[in-house]
Amino acid sequence: MTSFRGVYAALLSPRASDGELDTTSFRQQVIELNRFSLRGYAINGATGEFTIVSDADVDELVRVARQEAQDAEILCGIGAGDLRLTVRRARVAQLAGAHATLLPMPNFFPYREDDLAAYISAVASSVELPILLYNLPQFTSGLHVDTVLSLFAKHSNIVGIKDSSGSLDIVRAMTAAGLTHARLIGNDSALSAALVESVCDGVVSGVACTLPELMSSLFATGGHGNAFETKSHLLNEFIDHLGPLPTPWGLKVTSAVRHFTRESYPFPLSTTREVEVTELREWFRGWYKQTHT
Numbered sequence: 001m002t003s004f005r006g007v008y009a010a011l012l013s014p015r016a017s018d019g020e021l022d023t024t025s026f027r028q029q030v031i032e033l034n035r036f037s038l039r040g041y042a043i044n045g046a047t048g049e050f051t052i053v054s055d056a057d058v059d060e061l062v063r064v065a066r067q068e069a070q071d072a073e074i075l076c077g078i079g080a081g082d083l084r085l086t087v088r089r090a091r092v093a094q095l096a097g098a099h100a101t102l103l104p105m106p107n108f109f110p111y112r113e114d115d116l117a118a119y120i121s122a123v124a125s126s127v128e129l130p131i132l133l134y135n136l137p138q139f140t141s142g143l144h145v146d147t148v149l150s151l152f153a154k155h156s157n158i159v160g161i162k163d164s165s166g167s168l169d170i171v172r173a174m175t176a177a178g179l180t181h182a183r184l185i186g187n188d189s190a191l192s193a194a195l196v197e198s199v200c201d202g203v204v205s206g207v208a209c210t211l212p213e214l215m216s217s218l219f220a221t222g223g224h225g226n227a228f229e230t231k232s233h234l235l236n237e238f239i240d241h242l243g244p245l246p247t248p249w250g251l252k253v254t255s256a257v258r259h260f261t262r263e264s265y266p267f268p269l270s271t272t273r274e275v276e277v278t279e280l281r282e283w284f285r286g287w288y289k290q291t292h293t
Contacts, residue, residue, distance in 0.1 A: 004100070004132070004160060004182040005201045006039030007219050008075060009208035010047035012248060012255055013061060015264040021057050023064060025262045029209065030068040032260045036212035039202065040073030041065055044093075045102055045186075046136060046164065047206040047248045050079045052266060055092045062096035075132065075162075075204065079104040079140075083122050090127040100130040102162055102204075105140040113147045124155040132182060133161040135170065145173045152181055162186040162204050171199040188215075189239055192232040195223030206247075207238065210254040213292065214238075234291055241283055244276050253277055254284045 011033075014025040030041065043061045044050045053061075058076065065074050076093035078101045080086040090101050103123060105116050124131055133151070135143045143161075148170050151158055160182025163170050168190060171183040175198075185194045185203045194200040195218075208215040214234060221228035242250030249265065256263040269277060 003201075004039075004073065004075075004184060007208055007212070007215050008040045008042050008073070008184070008202065008204045009033050009038050009212055009215075010042040010045050010186075010204050010206045011061075011065070011209055012252060012261050013044070013048040013053060013057070014252075014261045015266075017264075019266075021060060022262060022264065023060060025264075026061060027064050027068060029255070029261045030065050032258070033209065033212055034069055034072075036216060038072065038208065038212055038216065040075060040099070041069060042075040042077070042102060042162075042204045043098070044077035044079070045104075045134065045162075045204070046139065047209065047251060048077065049248070049266065050077045050104070051107060055089060058089055058092050059096045062093055062098050066097035073100070074098045075100050075102050077102040077104065077134065078123075078127075079107065079134070081106050081108065083119065083126075086123055087126045090123070090129060094129050098129060100132055100159070101127060102134040103131050104134040104136050105143070107140045111141040113144050116141055116143060117147055117151060120151055120158070121154065124151075124158055127157070129157075130159040131155075131157055132159060132184065134186070135161060135163045135165050136186070137165050143170070145170050149173060149177065149179075152179060160184060160201075163190075166190050168194055168197065168199055172197070175199045188235060191215075191218065192223070192228075192235065195219070195221070195228070198223070206251055207235065210251050210258060210260065211238065211292075237287075241280060241287075245273070245280065249273075249277070250280055253280050257281060257284050257288070
């Protein structure tokens with residue numbers, strides 16, 4: 001069984017003014033984050049706005065990350081609307097150098113659990129790379145505990161889950177069953193509780209693309225002690241301030257403040273959003289200086 005442990009930064013996919021991938025900014029992001037000795041990087045997930053990414057983008061993102069972080073584990077999202085596109089994206093990721101795939105459920109339309117199980121089984125039968133199920137019920141149909149456990153038993157190349165639901169039900173069930181599959185928390189707000197309960201092996205963190213040192217130090221506490229309480233409080237405070245903005249816009253703002261990436265958005269900001277972005281930018285500058293320097 002492949003082991004996935006530690007902190008993975010869920011990377012942003014910055015774009016130029018014409019909407020094309022900003023490879024220079026993406027490369028700078030990886031270079032900056034390499035300074036913090038993370039376990040690896042997740043590409044083309046929700047933080048990377050996978051619904052607007054092309055196969056060519058996936059190829060470029062993985063290749064650049066591999067060039068700049070040769071020792072890091074690269075997890076690549078292969079989310080798409082049907083089996084054909086999903087399998088094709090997995091092959092692109094594999095050829096570009098990804099270590100494993102993140103498989104979200106098809107987006108836009110709601111699906112039943114039997115639909116999701118059929119889809120996942122078809123993907124697992126067609127993809128060579130290890131697969132981490134990607135539970136993202138805020139944006140796609142959600143996976144149930146029984147569905148996940150049955151798929152683990154059925155397919156040896158499904159090696160774990162990145163659970164971004166905010167619930168710990170699935171990782172608790174995996175722990176209770178004594179499974180060796182990877183339990184990766186994908187929702188930063190659920191990490192502290194998962195550490196306290198010892199039901200996670202790692203975290204795929206959007207916050208880590210802006211605050212890698214906070215996420216690494218929080219994870220290292222194991223959910224115990226004064227350092228855990230302090231780091232957990234800081235994480236919650238940061239997440240609360242991201243709240244008003246859509247995922248992952250707040251991370252774009254804070255990443256740019258740290259000069260990790262250039263800010264970019266999929267469409268123009270409304271006047272109200274511009275105010276919210278400015279407020280977050282100003283708050284983060286002061287908060288980061290006060291808490292991390």
